[in-house]
Amino acid sequence: xxxxxxxxxxxxxxxxxxxxxxxxxxxxxxxxxxxxxxxxxxxxxxxxxxxxxxxxxxxxxxxxxxxxxxxxxxxxxxxxxxxxxxxxxxxxxxxxxxxxxxxxxxxxxxxxxxxxxxxxxxxxxxxxxxxxxxxxxxxxxxxxxxxxxxxxxxxxxxxxxxxxxxxxxxxxxxxxxxxxxxxxxxxxxxxxxxxxxxxxxxxxxxxxxxxxxxxxxxxxxxxxxxxxxxxxxxxxxxxxxxxxxxxxxxxxxxxxxxxxxxxxxxxxxxxxxxxxxxxxxxxxxxxxxxxxxxxxxxxxxxxxxxxxxxxxxxxxxxxxxxxxxxxxxxxxxxxxxxxxxxxxxxxxxxxxxxxxxxxxxxxxxxxxxxxxxxxxxxxxxxxxxxxxxxxxxxxxxxxxxxxxxxxxxxxxxxxxxxxxxxxxxxxxxxxxxxxxxxxxxxxxxxxxxxxxxxxxxxxxxxxxxxxxxxxxxxxxxxxxxxxxxxxxxxxxxxxxxxxxxxxxxxxxxxxxxxxxxxxxxxxxxxxxxxxxxxxxxxxxxxxxxxxxxxxxxxxxxxxxxxxxxxxxxxxxxxxxxxxxxxxxxxxxxxxxxxxxxxxxxxxxxxxxxxxxxxxxxxxxxxxxxxxxxxxxxxxxxxxxxxxxxxxxxxxxxxxxxxxxxxxxxxxxxxxxxxxxxxxxxxxxxxxxxxxxxxxxxxxxxxxxxxxxxxxxxxxxxxxxxxxxxxxxxxxxxxxxxxxxxxxxxxxxxxxxxxxxxxxxxxxxxxxxxxxxxxxxxxxxxxxxxxxxxxxxxxxxxxxxxxxxxxxxxxxxxxxxxxxxxxxxxxxxxxxxxxxxxxxxxxxxxxxxxxxxxxxxxxxxxxxxxxxxxxxxxxxx
RNA sequence: AGGCCCUUAGCUCAGUUGGCUAGAGCGCCACCUUGACACGGUGGAGGUCAGCGGUUCGAGCCCGCUAGGGCCUACCA
Numbered sequence: 028x029x030x031x032x033x034x035x036x037x038x039x040x041x042x043x044x045x046x047x048x049x050x051x052x053x054x055x056x057x058x059x060x061x062x063x064x065x066x067x068x069x070x071x072x073x074x075x076x077x078x079x080x081x082x083x084x085x086x087x088x089x090x091x092x093x094x095x096x097x098x099x100x101x102x103x104x105x106x107x108x109x110x111x112x113x114x115x116x117x118x119x120x121x122x123x124x125x126x127x128x129x130x131x132x133x134x135x136x137x138x139x140x141x142x143x144x145x146x147x148x149x150x151x152x153x154x155x156x157x158x159x160x161x162x163x164x165x166x167x168x169x170x171x172x173x174x175x176x177x178x179x180x181x182x183x184x185x186x187x188x189x190x191x192x193x194x195x196x197x198x199x200x201x202x203x204x205x206x207x208x209x210x211x212x213x214x215x216x217x218x219x220x221x222x223x224x225x226x227x228x229x230x231x232x233x234x235x236x237x238x239x240x241x242x243x244x245x246x247x248x249x250x251x252x253x254x255x256x257x258x259x260x261x262x263x264x265x266x267x268x269x270x271x272x273x274x275x276x277x278x279x280x281x282x283x284x285x286x287x288x289x290x291x292x293x294x295x296x297x298x299x300x301x302x303x304x305x306x307x308x309x310x311x312x313x314x315x316x317x318x319x320x321x322x323x324x325x326x327x328x329x330x331x332x333x334x335x336x337x338x339x340x341x342x343x344x345x346x347x348x349x350x351x352x353x354x355x356x357x358x359x360x361x362x363x364x365x366x367x368x369x370x371x372x373x374x375x376x377x378x379x380x381x382x383x384x385x386x387x388x389x390x391x392x393x394x395x396x397x398x399x400x401x402x403x404x405x406x407x408x409x410x411x412x413x414x415x416x417x418x419x420x421x422x423x424x425x426x427x428x429x430x431x432x433x434x435x436x437x438x439x440x441x442x443x444x445x446x447x448x449x450x451x452x453x454x455x456x457x458x459x460x461x462x463x464x465x466x467x468x469x470x471x472x473x474x475x476x477x478x479x480x481x482x483x484x485x486x487x488x489x490x491x492x493x494x495x496x497x498x499x500x501x502x503x504x505x506x507x508x509x510x511x512x513x514x515x516x517x518x519x520x521x522x523x524x525x526x527x528x529x530x531x532x533x534x535x536x537x538x539x540x541x542x543x544x545x546x547x548x549x550x551x552x553x554x555x556x557x558x559x560x561x562x563x564x565x566x567x568x569x570x571x572x573x574x575x576x577x578x579x580x581x582x583x584x585x586x587x588x589x590x591x592x593x594x595x596x597x598x599x600x601x602x603x604x605x606x607x608x609x610x611x612x613x614x615x616x617x618x619x620x621x622x623x624x625x626x627x628x629x630x631x632x633x634x635x636x637x638x639x640x641x642x643x644x645x646x647x648x649x650x651x652x653x654x655x656x657x658x659x660x661x662x663x664x665x666x667x668x669x670x671x672x673x674x675x676x677x678x679x680x681x682x683x684x685x686x687x688x689x690x691x692x693x694x695x696x697x698x699x700x701x702x703x704x705x706x707x708x709x710x711x712x713x714x715x716x717x718x719x720x721x722x723x724x725x726x727x728x729x730x731x732x733x734x735x736x737x738x739x740x741x742x743x744x745x746x747x748x749x750x751x752x753x754x755x756x757x758x759x760x761x762x763x764x765x766x767x768x769x770x771x772x773x774x775x776x777x778x779x780x781x782x783x784x785x786x787x788x789x790x791x792x793x794x795x796x797x798x799x800x801x802x803x804x805x806x807x808x809x810x811x812x813x814x815x816x817x818x819x820x821x822x823x824x825x826x827x828x829x830x831x832x833x834x835x836x837x838x839x840x841x842x843x844x845x846x847x848x849x850x851x852x853x854x855x856x857x858x859x860x861x862x863x864x865x866x867x868x869x870x871x872x873x874x875x876x877x878x879x880x881x882x883x884x885x886x887x888x889x890x891x892x893x894x895x896x897x898x899x900x901x902x903x
Numbered sequence: 904a905g906g907c908c909c910u911u912a913g914c915u916c917a918g919u920u921g922g923c924u925a926g927a928g929c930g931c932c933a934c935c936u937u938g939a940c941a942c943g944g945u946g947g948a949g950g951u952c953a954g955c956g957g958u959u960c961g962a963g964c965c966c967g968c969u970a971g972g973g974c975c976u977a978c979c980a
Binding site for chain 2: 034035036220227243244245246247258291292293296297298299300301302303308310311368370371414416417419420423424427514517518582583585592594595597598599600601602603604605607608609610611612613614615656658660661664667668675676679687765768769771772773777778779856860864867870871872873874875876877878880881884885888892
């Protein structure tokens, strides 16, 4: 029996098989067709060194949901994948590999090392791609790109040269953030400031020409060896007359000018005297420029003290030097105090090394001219950021942006296309020149620095499409439609893509940005190996299936933090199991003849069938609407609720009597089966973007026309399916059944005990409905009999439900104190609401100002409450 | 220091232009092995929507203040 499903949902049985089926079927590859509406997105390229973590799972699940939705909705859809060469990260990984063999990259030399990295990339770089496939990512792998491949490298050189020619890239000596561990400059946003418990030291600097001493405070005493001045505030009466005189730098015994600098010095802070180290502090550097101070580099690029720090210190690590300086000062009696101090210290986010501000020659992007159009693009809604609150952060950063340090002293990356001739001329060209255009020299060397990884990432949306060539892909799929990523790389990546896209293609690279939250553990803690709270998505896929993980991520995708607990994933695996079993049930009753002749005649449908189709229709509308607004949570919630709590809990139960032939005609049974199939089919298609595997597995057994559910049309809402009347009546049936069950449970009757129920209605149509569907209520509420508009005995339990007065005849009168109290409470609640409603309705302004439907609703509610109170009173 | 955000059931969170009789999932309690499913079914308990004040016929939602928490940017001799 090929059509039967195993009793238990076991995703491992089919997920990988289905993925291979999709790949083989080439369903992920769009057509090269410019006449069809397209939808395109590019993946945030994971690092080649990456192993799939839960953040990847989230961002790629969300992209896949959109892509599958759009593809099924008829768009020519491209999801372009790829990986990032990740300069520092990858270099570090290979460094570590080499270290295991006892060699360093310096032993190999640049060329050999880069070869090694490529080798590493060829063997391990595809790991993350295979892992994405486990999640069900429907990216077009045939178009996969790598930031360091030939095409992208060409784009990088092209952009570099143009920016240089436009004066937007320059090389300069400047104070940059230096990582002594990675031995490279890094940009400002790669520095992570952290509060540290540290010490602040007060040190006495004697004046050169008197006994007076000036006390300065510092957290970094080792840098004093590089001091070239002291600064005071020019308006500070305590020190004003000292400006222009000299102090003596302890230990080094060097003369220091005392300068007045209102920008550097805050009179209120500390002693009001500041030591100035222009070579190792950003503010001091600037003060040095203003006051024309000499620079003295005392720390080198490895974090050790230089010769300039003095013979006693040269070669010492900066932190050892700190201790030694303090010892000296103590001996000299110049260390006035040591106090605990909390301040923030900059760390390199990649390697956790404390950043050393350092003057060096680097390449920069003059960013302000690029930022302006990028600000306008967001302001004018050419690019819409969701959630919108991030726009403020974006503007704040973009409006106060400073030049971007793009050179890195690494070996792995895009080597900067600048060349220097023997006579010191600089040539910036896409290809190495044969001779210097200025002097004809043929002795030419290429710049050794490489570019910041984010430089190539900034070009990703168009470089991956073949730009700067005017390729068909570029013409058809650029600009992309939406970019999905985490808010943590808004500045690193998103802002820079907008800037580069606008500058080089004249268009924003995407019209929408969706920033998802960051995944945390169930207690809101960051996941980290140290804490041991890491959830490995591949473990989850193995345990619960990719679909359960995807559904969980979708439902929690909104908000800044996504607390992920296994119990939640388990919950959605249970949902998958529910789908599985509901489908099993349906398949048991759907015969082959039905599968080939799908479709239903709406005019012949009974109320219950019209009801479920109406509910499905409004779910369809909600899901499409939610997805358009990136409300993955609303979409998945709507589907979860519909499928489980409307389709399974109610419709299937309501359909059973007719479906199983216990009630109605054969024609009714056939219709019922048709509707069951129709609703299941549509539900599966609606759910497919969220849970691609299980929906495909089941759908394959439903006998569709298309080869795969992933290319079957996505349902759209149809007004004809909406049926308010059916919704009203079935809603009443549900509510009445619930009340009867409630009374049964509350009064201690057994589930199998059956009662006689009376329903009263003035509407002949409603009376006919209940008469016709008496069998249904008898089944759902377990009744012996349903009487419409009869004479209920006084001793019955009365209530009013959705406008219908009902009375339940119990076999014996059971009155417990709890029960009386409960009725009492219910009446109280109604009365309270009634009182406030009456006040509302008595208020002329409410009647006047509130919209008509609101007033009508209040009036209807008022009537119902009164009737209900009256009936409930009879139960006493 | 500037900016953004959060505070709703035991836990984690929805609640879109003010109309709510405030929802969901998980957890909890009671009952039920009914022929799709115990990864199930039925019923239930649980909230002065952080506090105070204002606008409004009407505030969880808008405005102001207070308290607590988080994040981003800048800086900290």
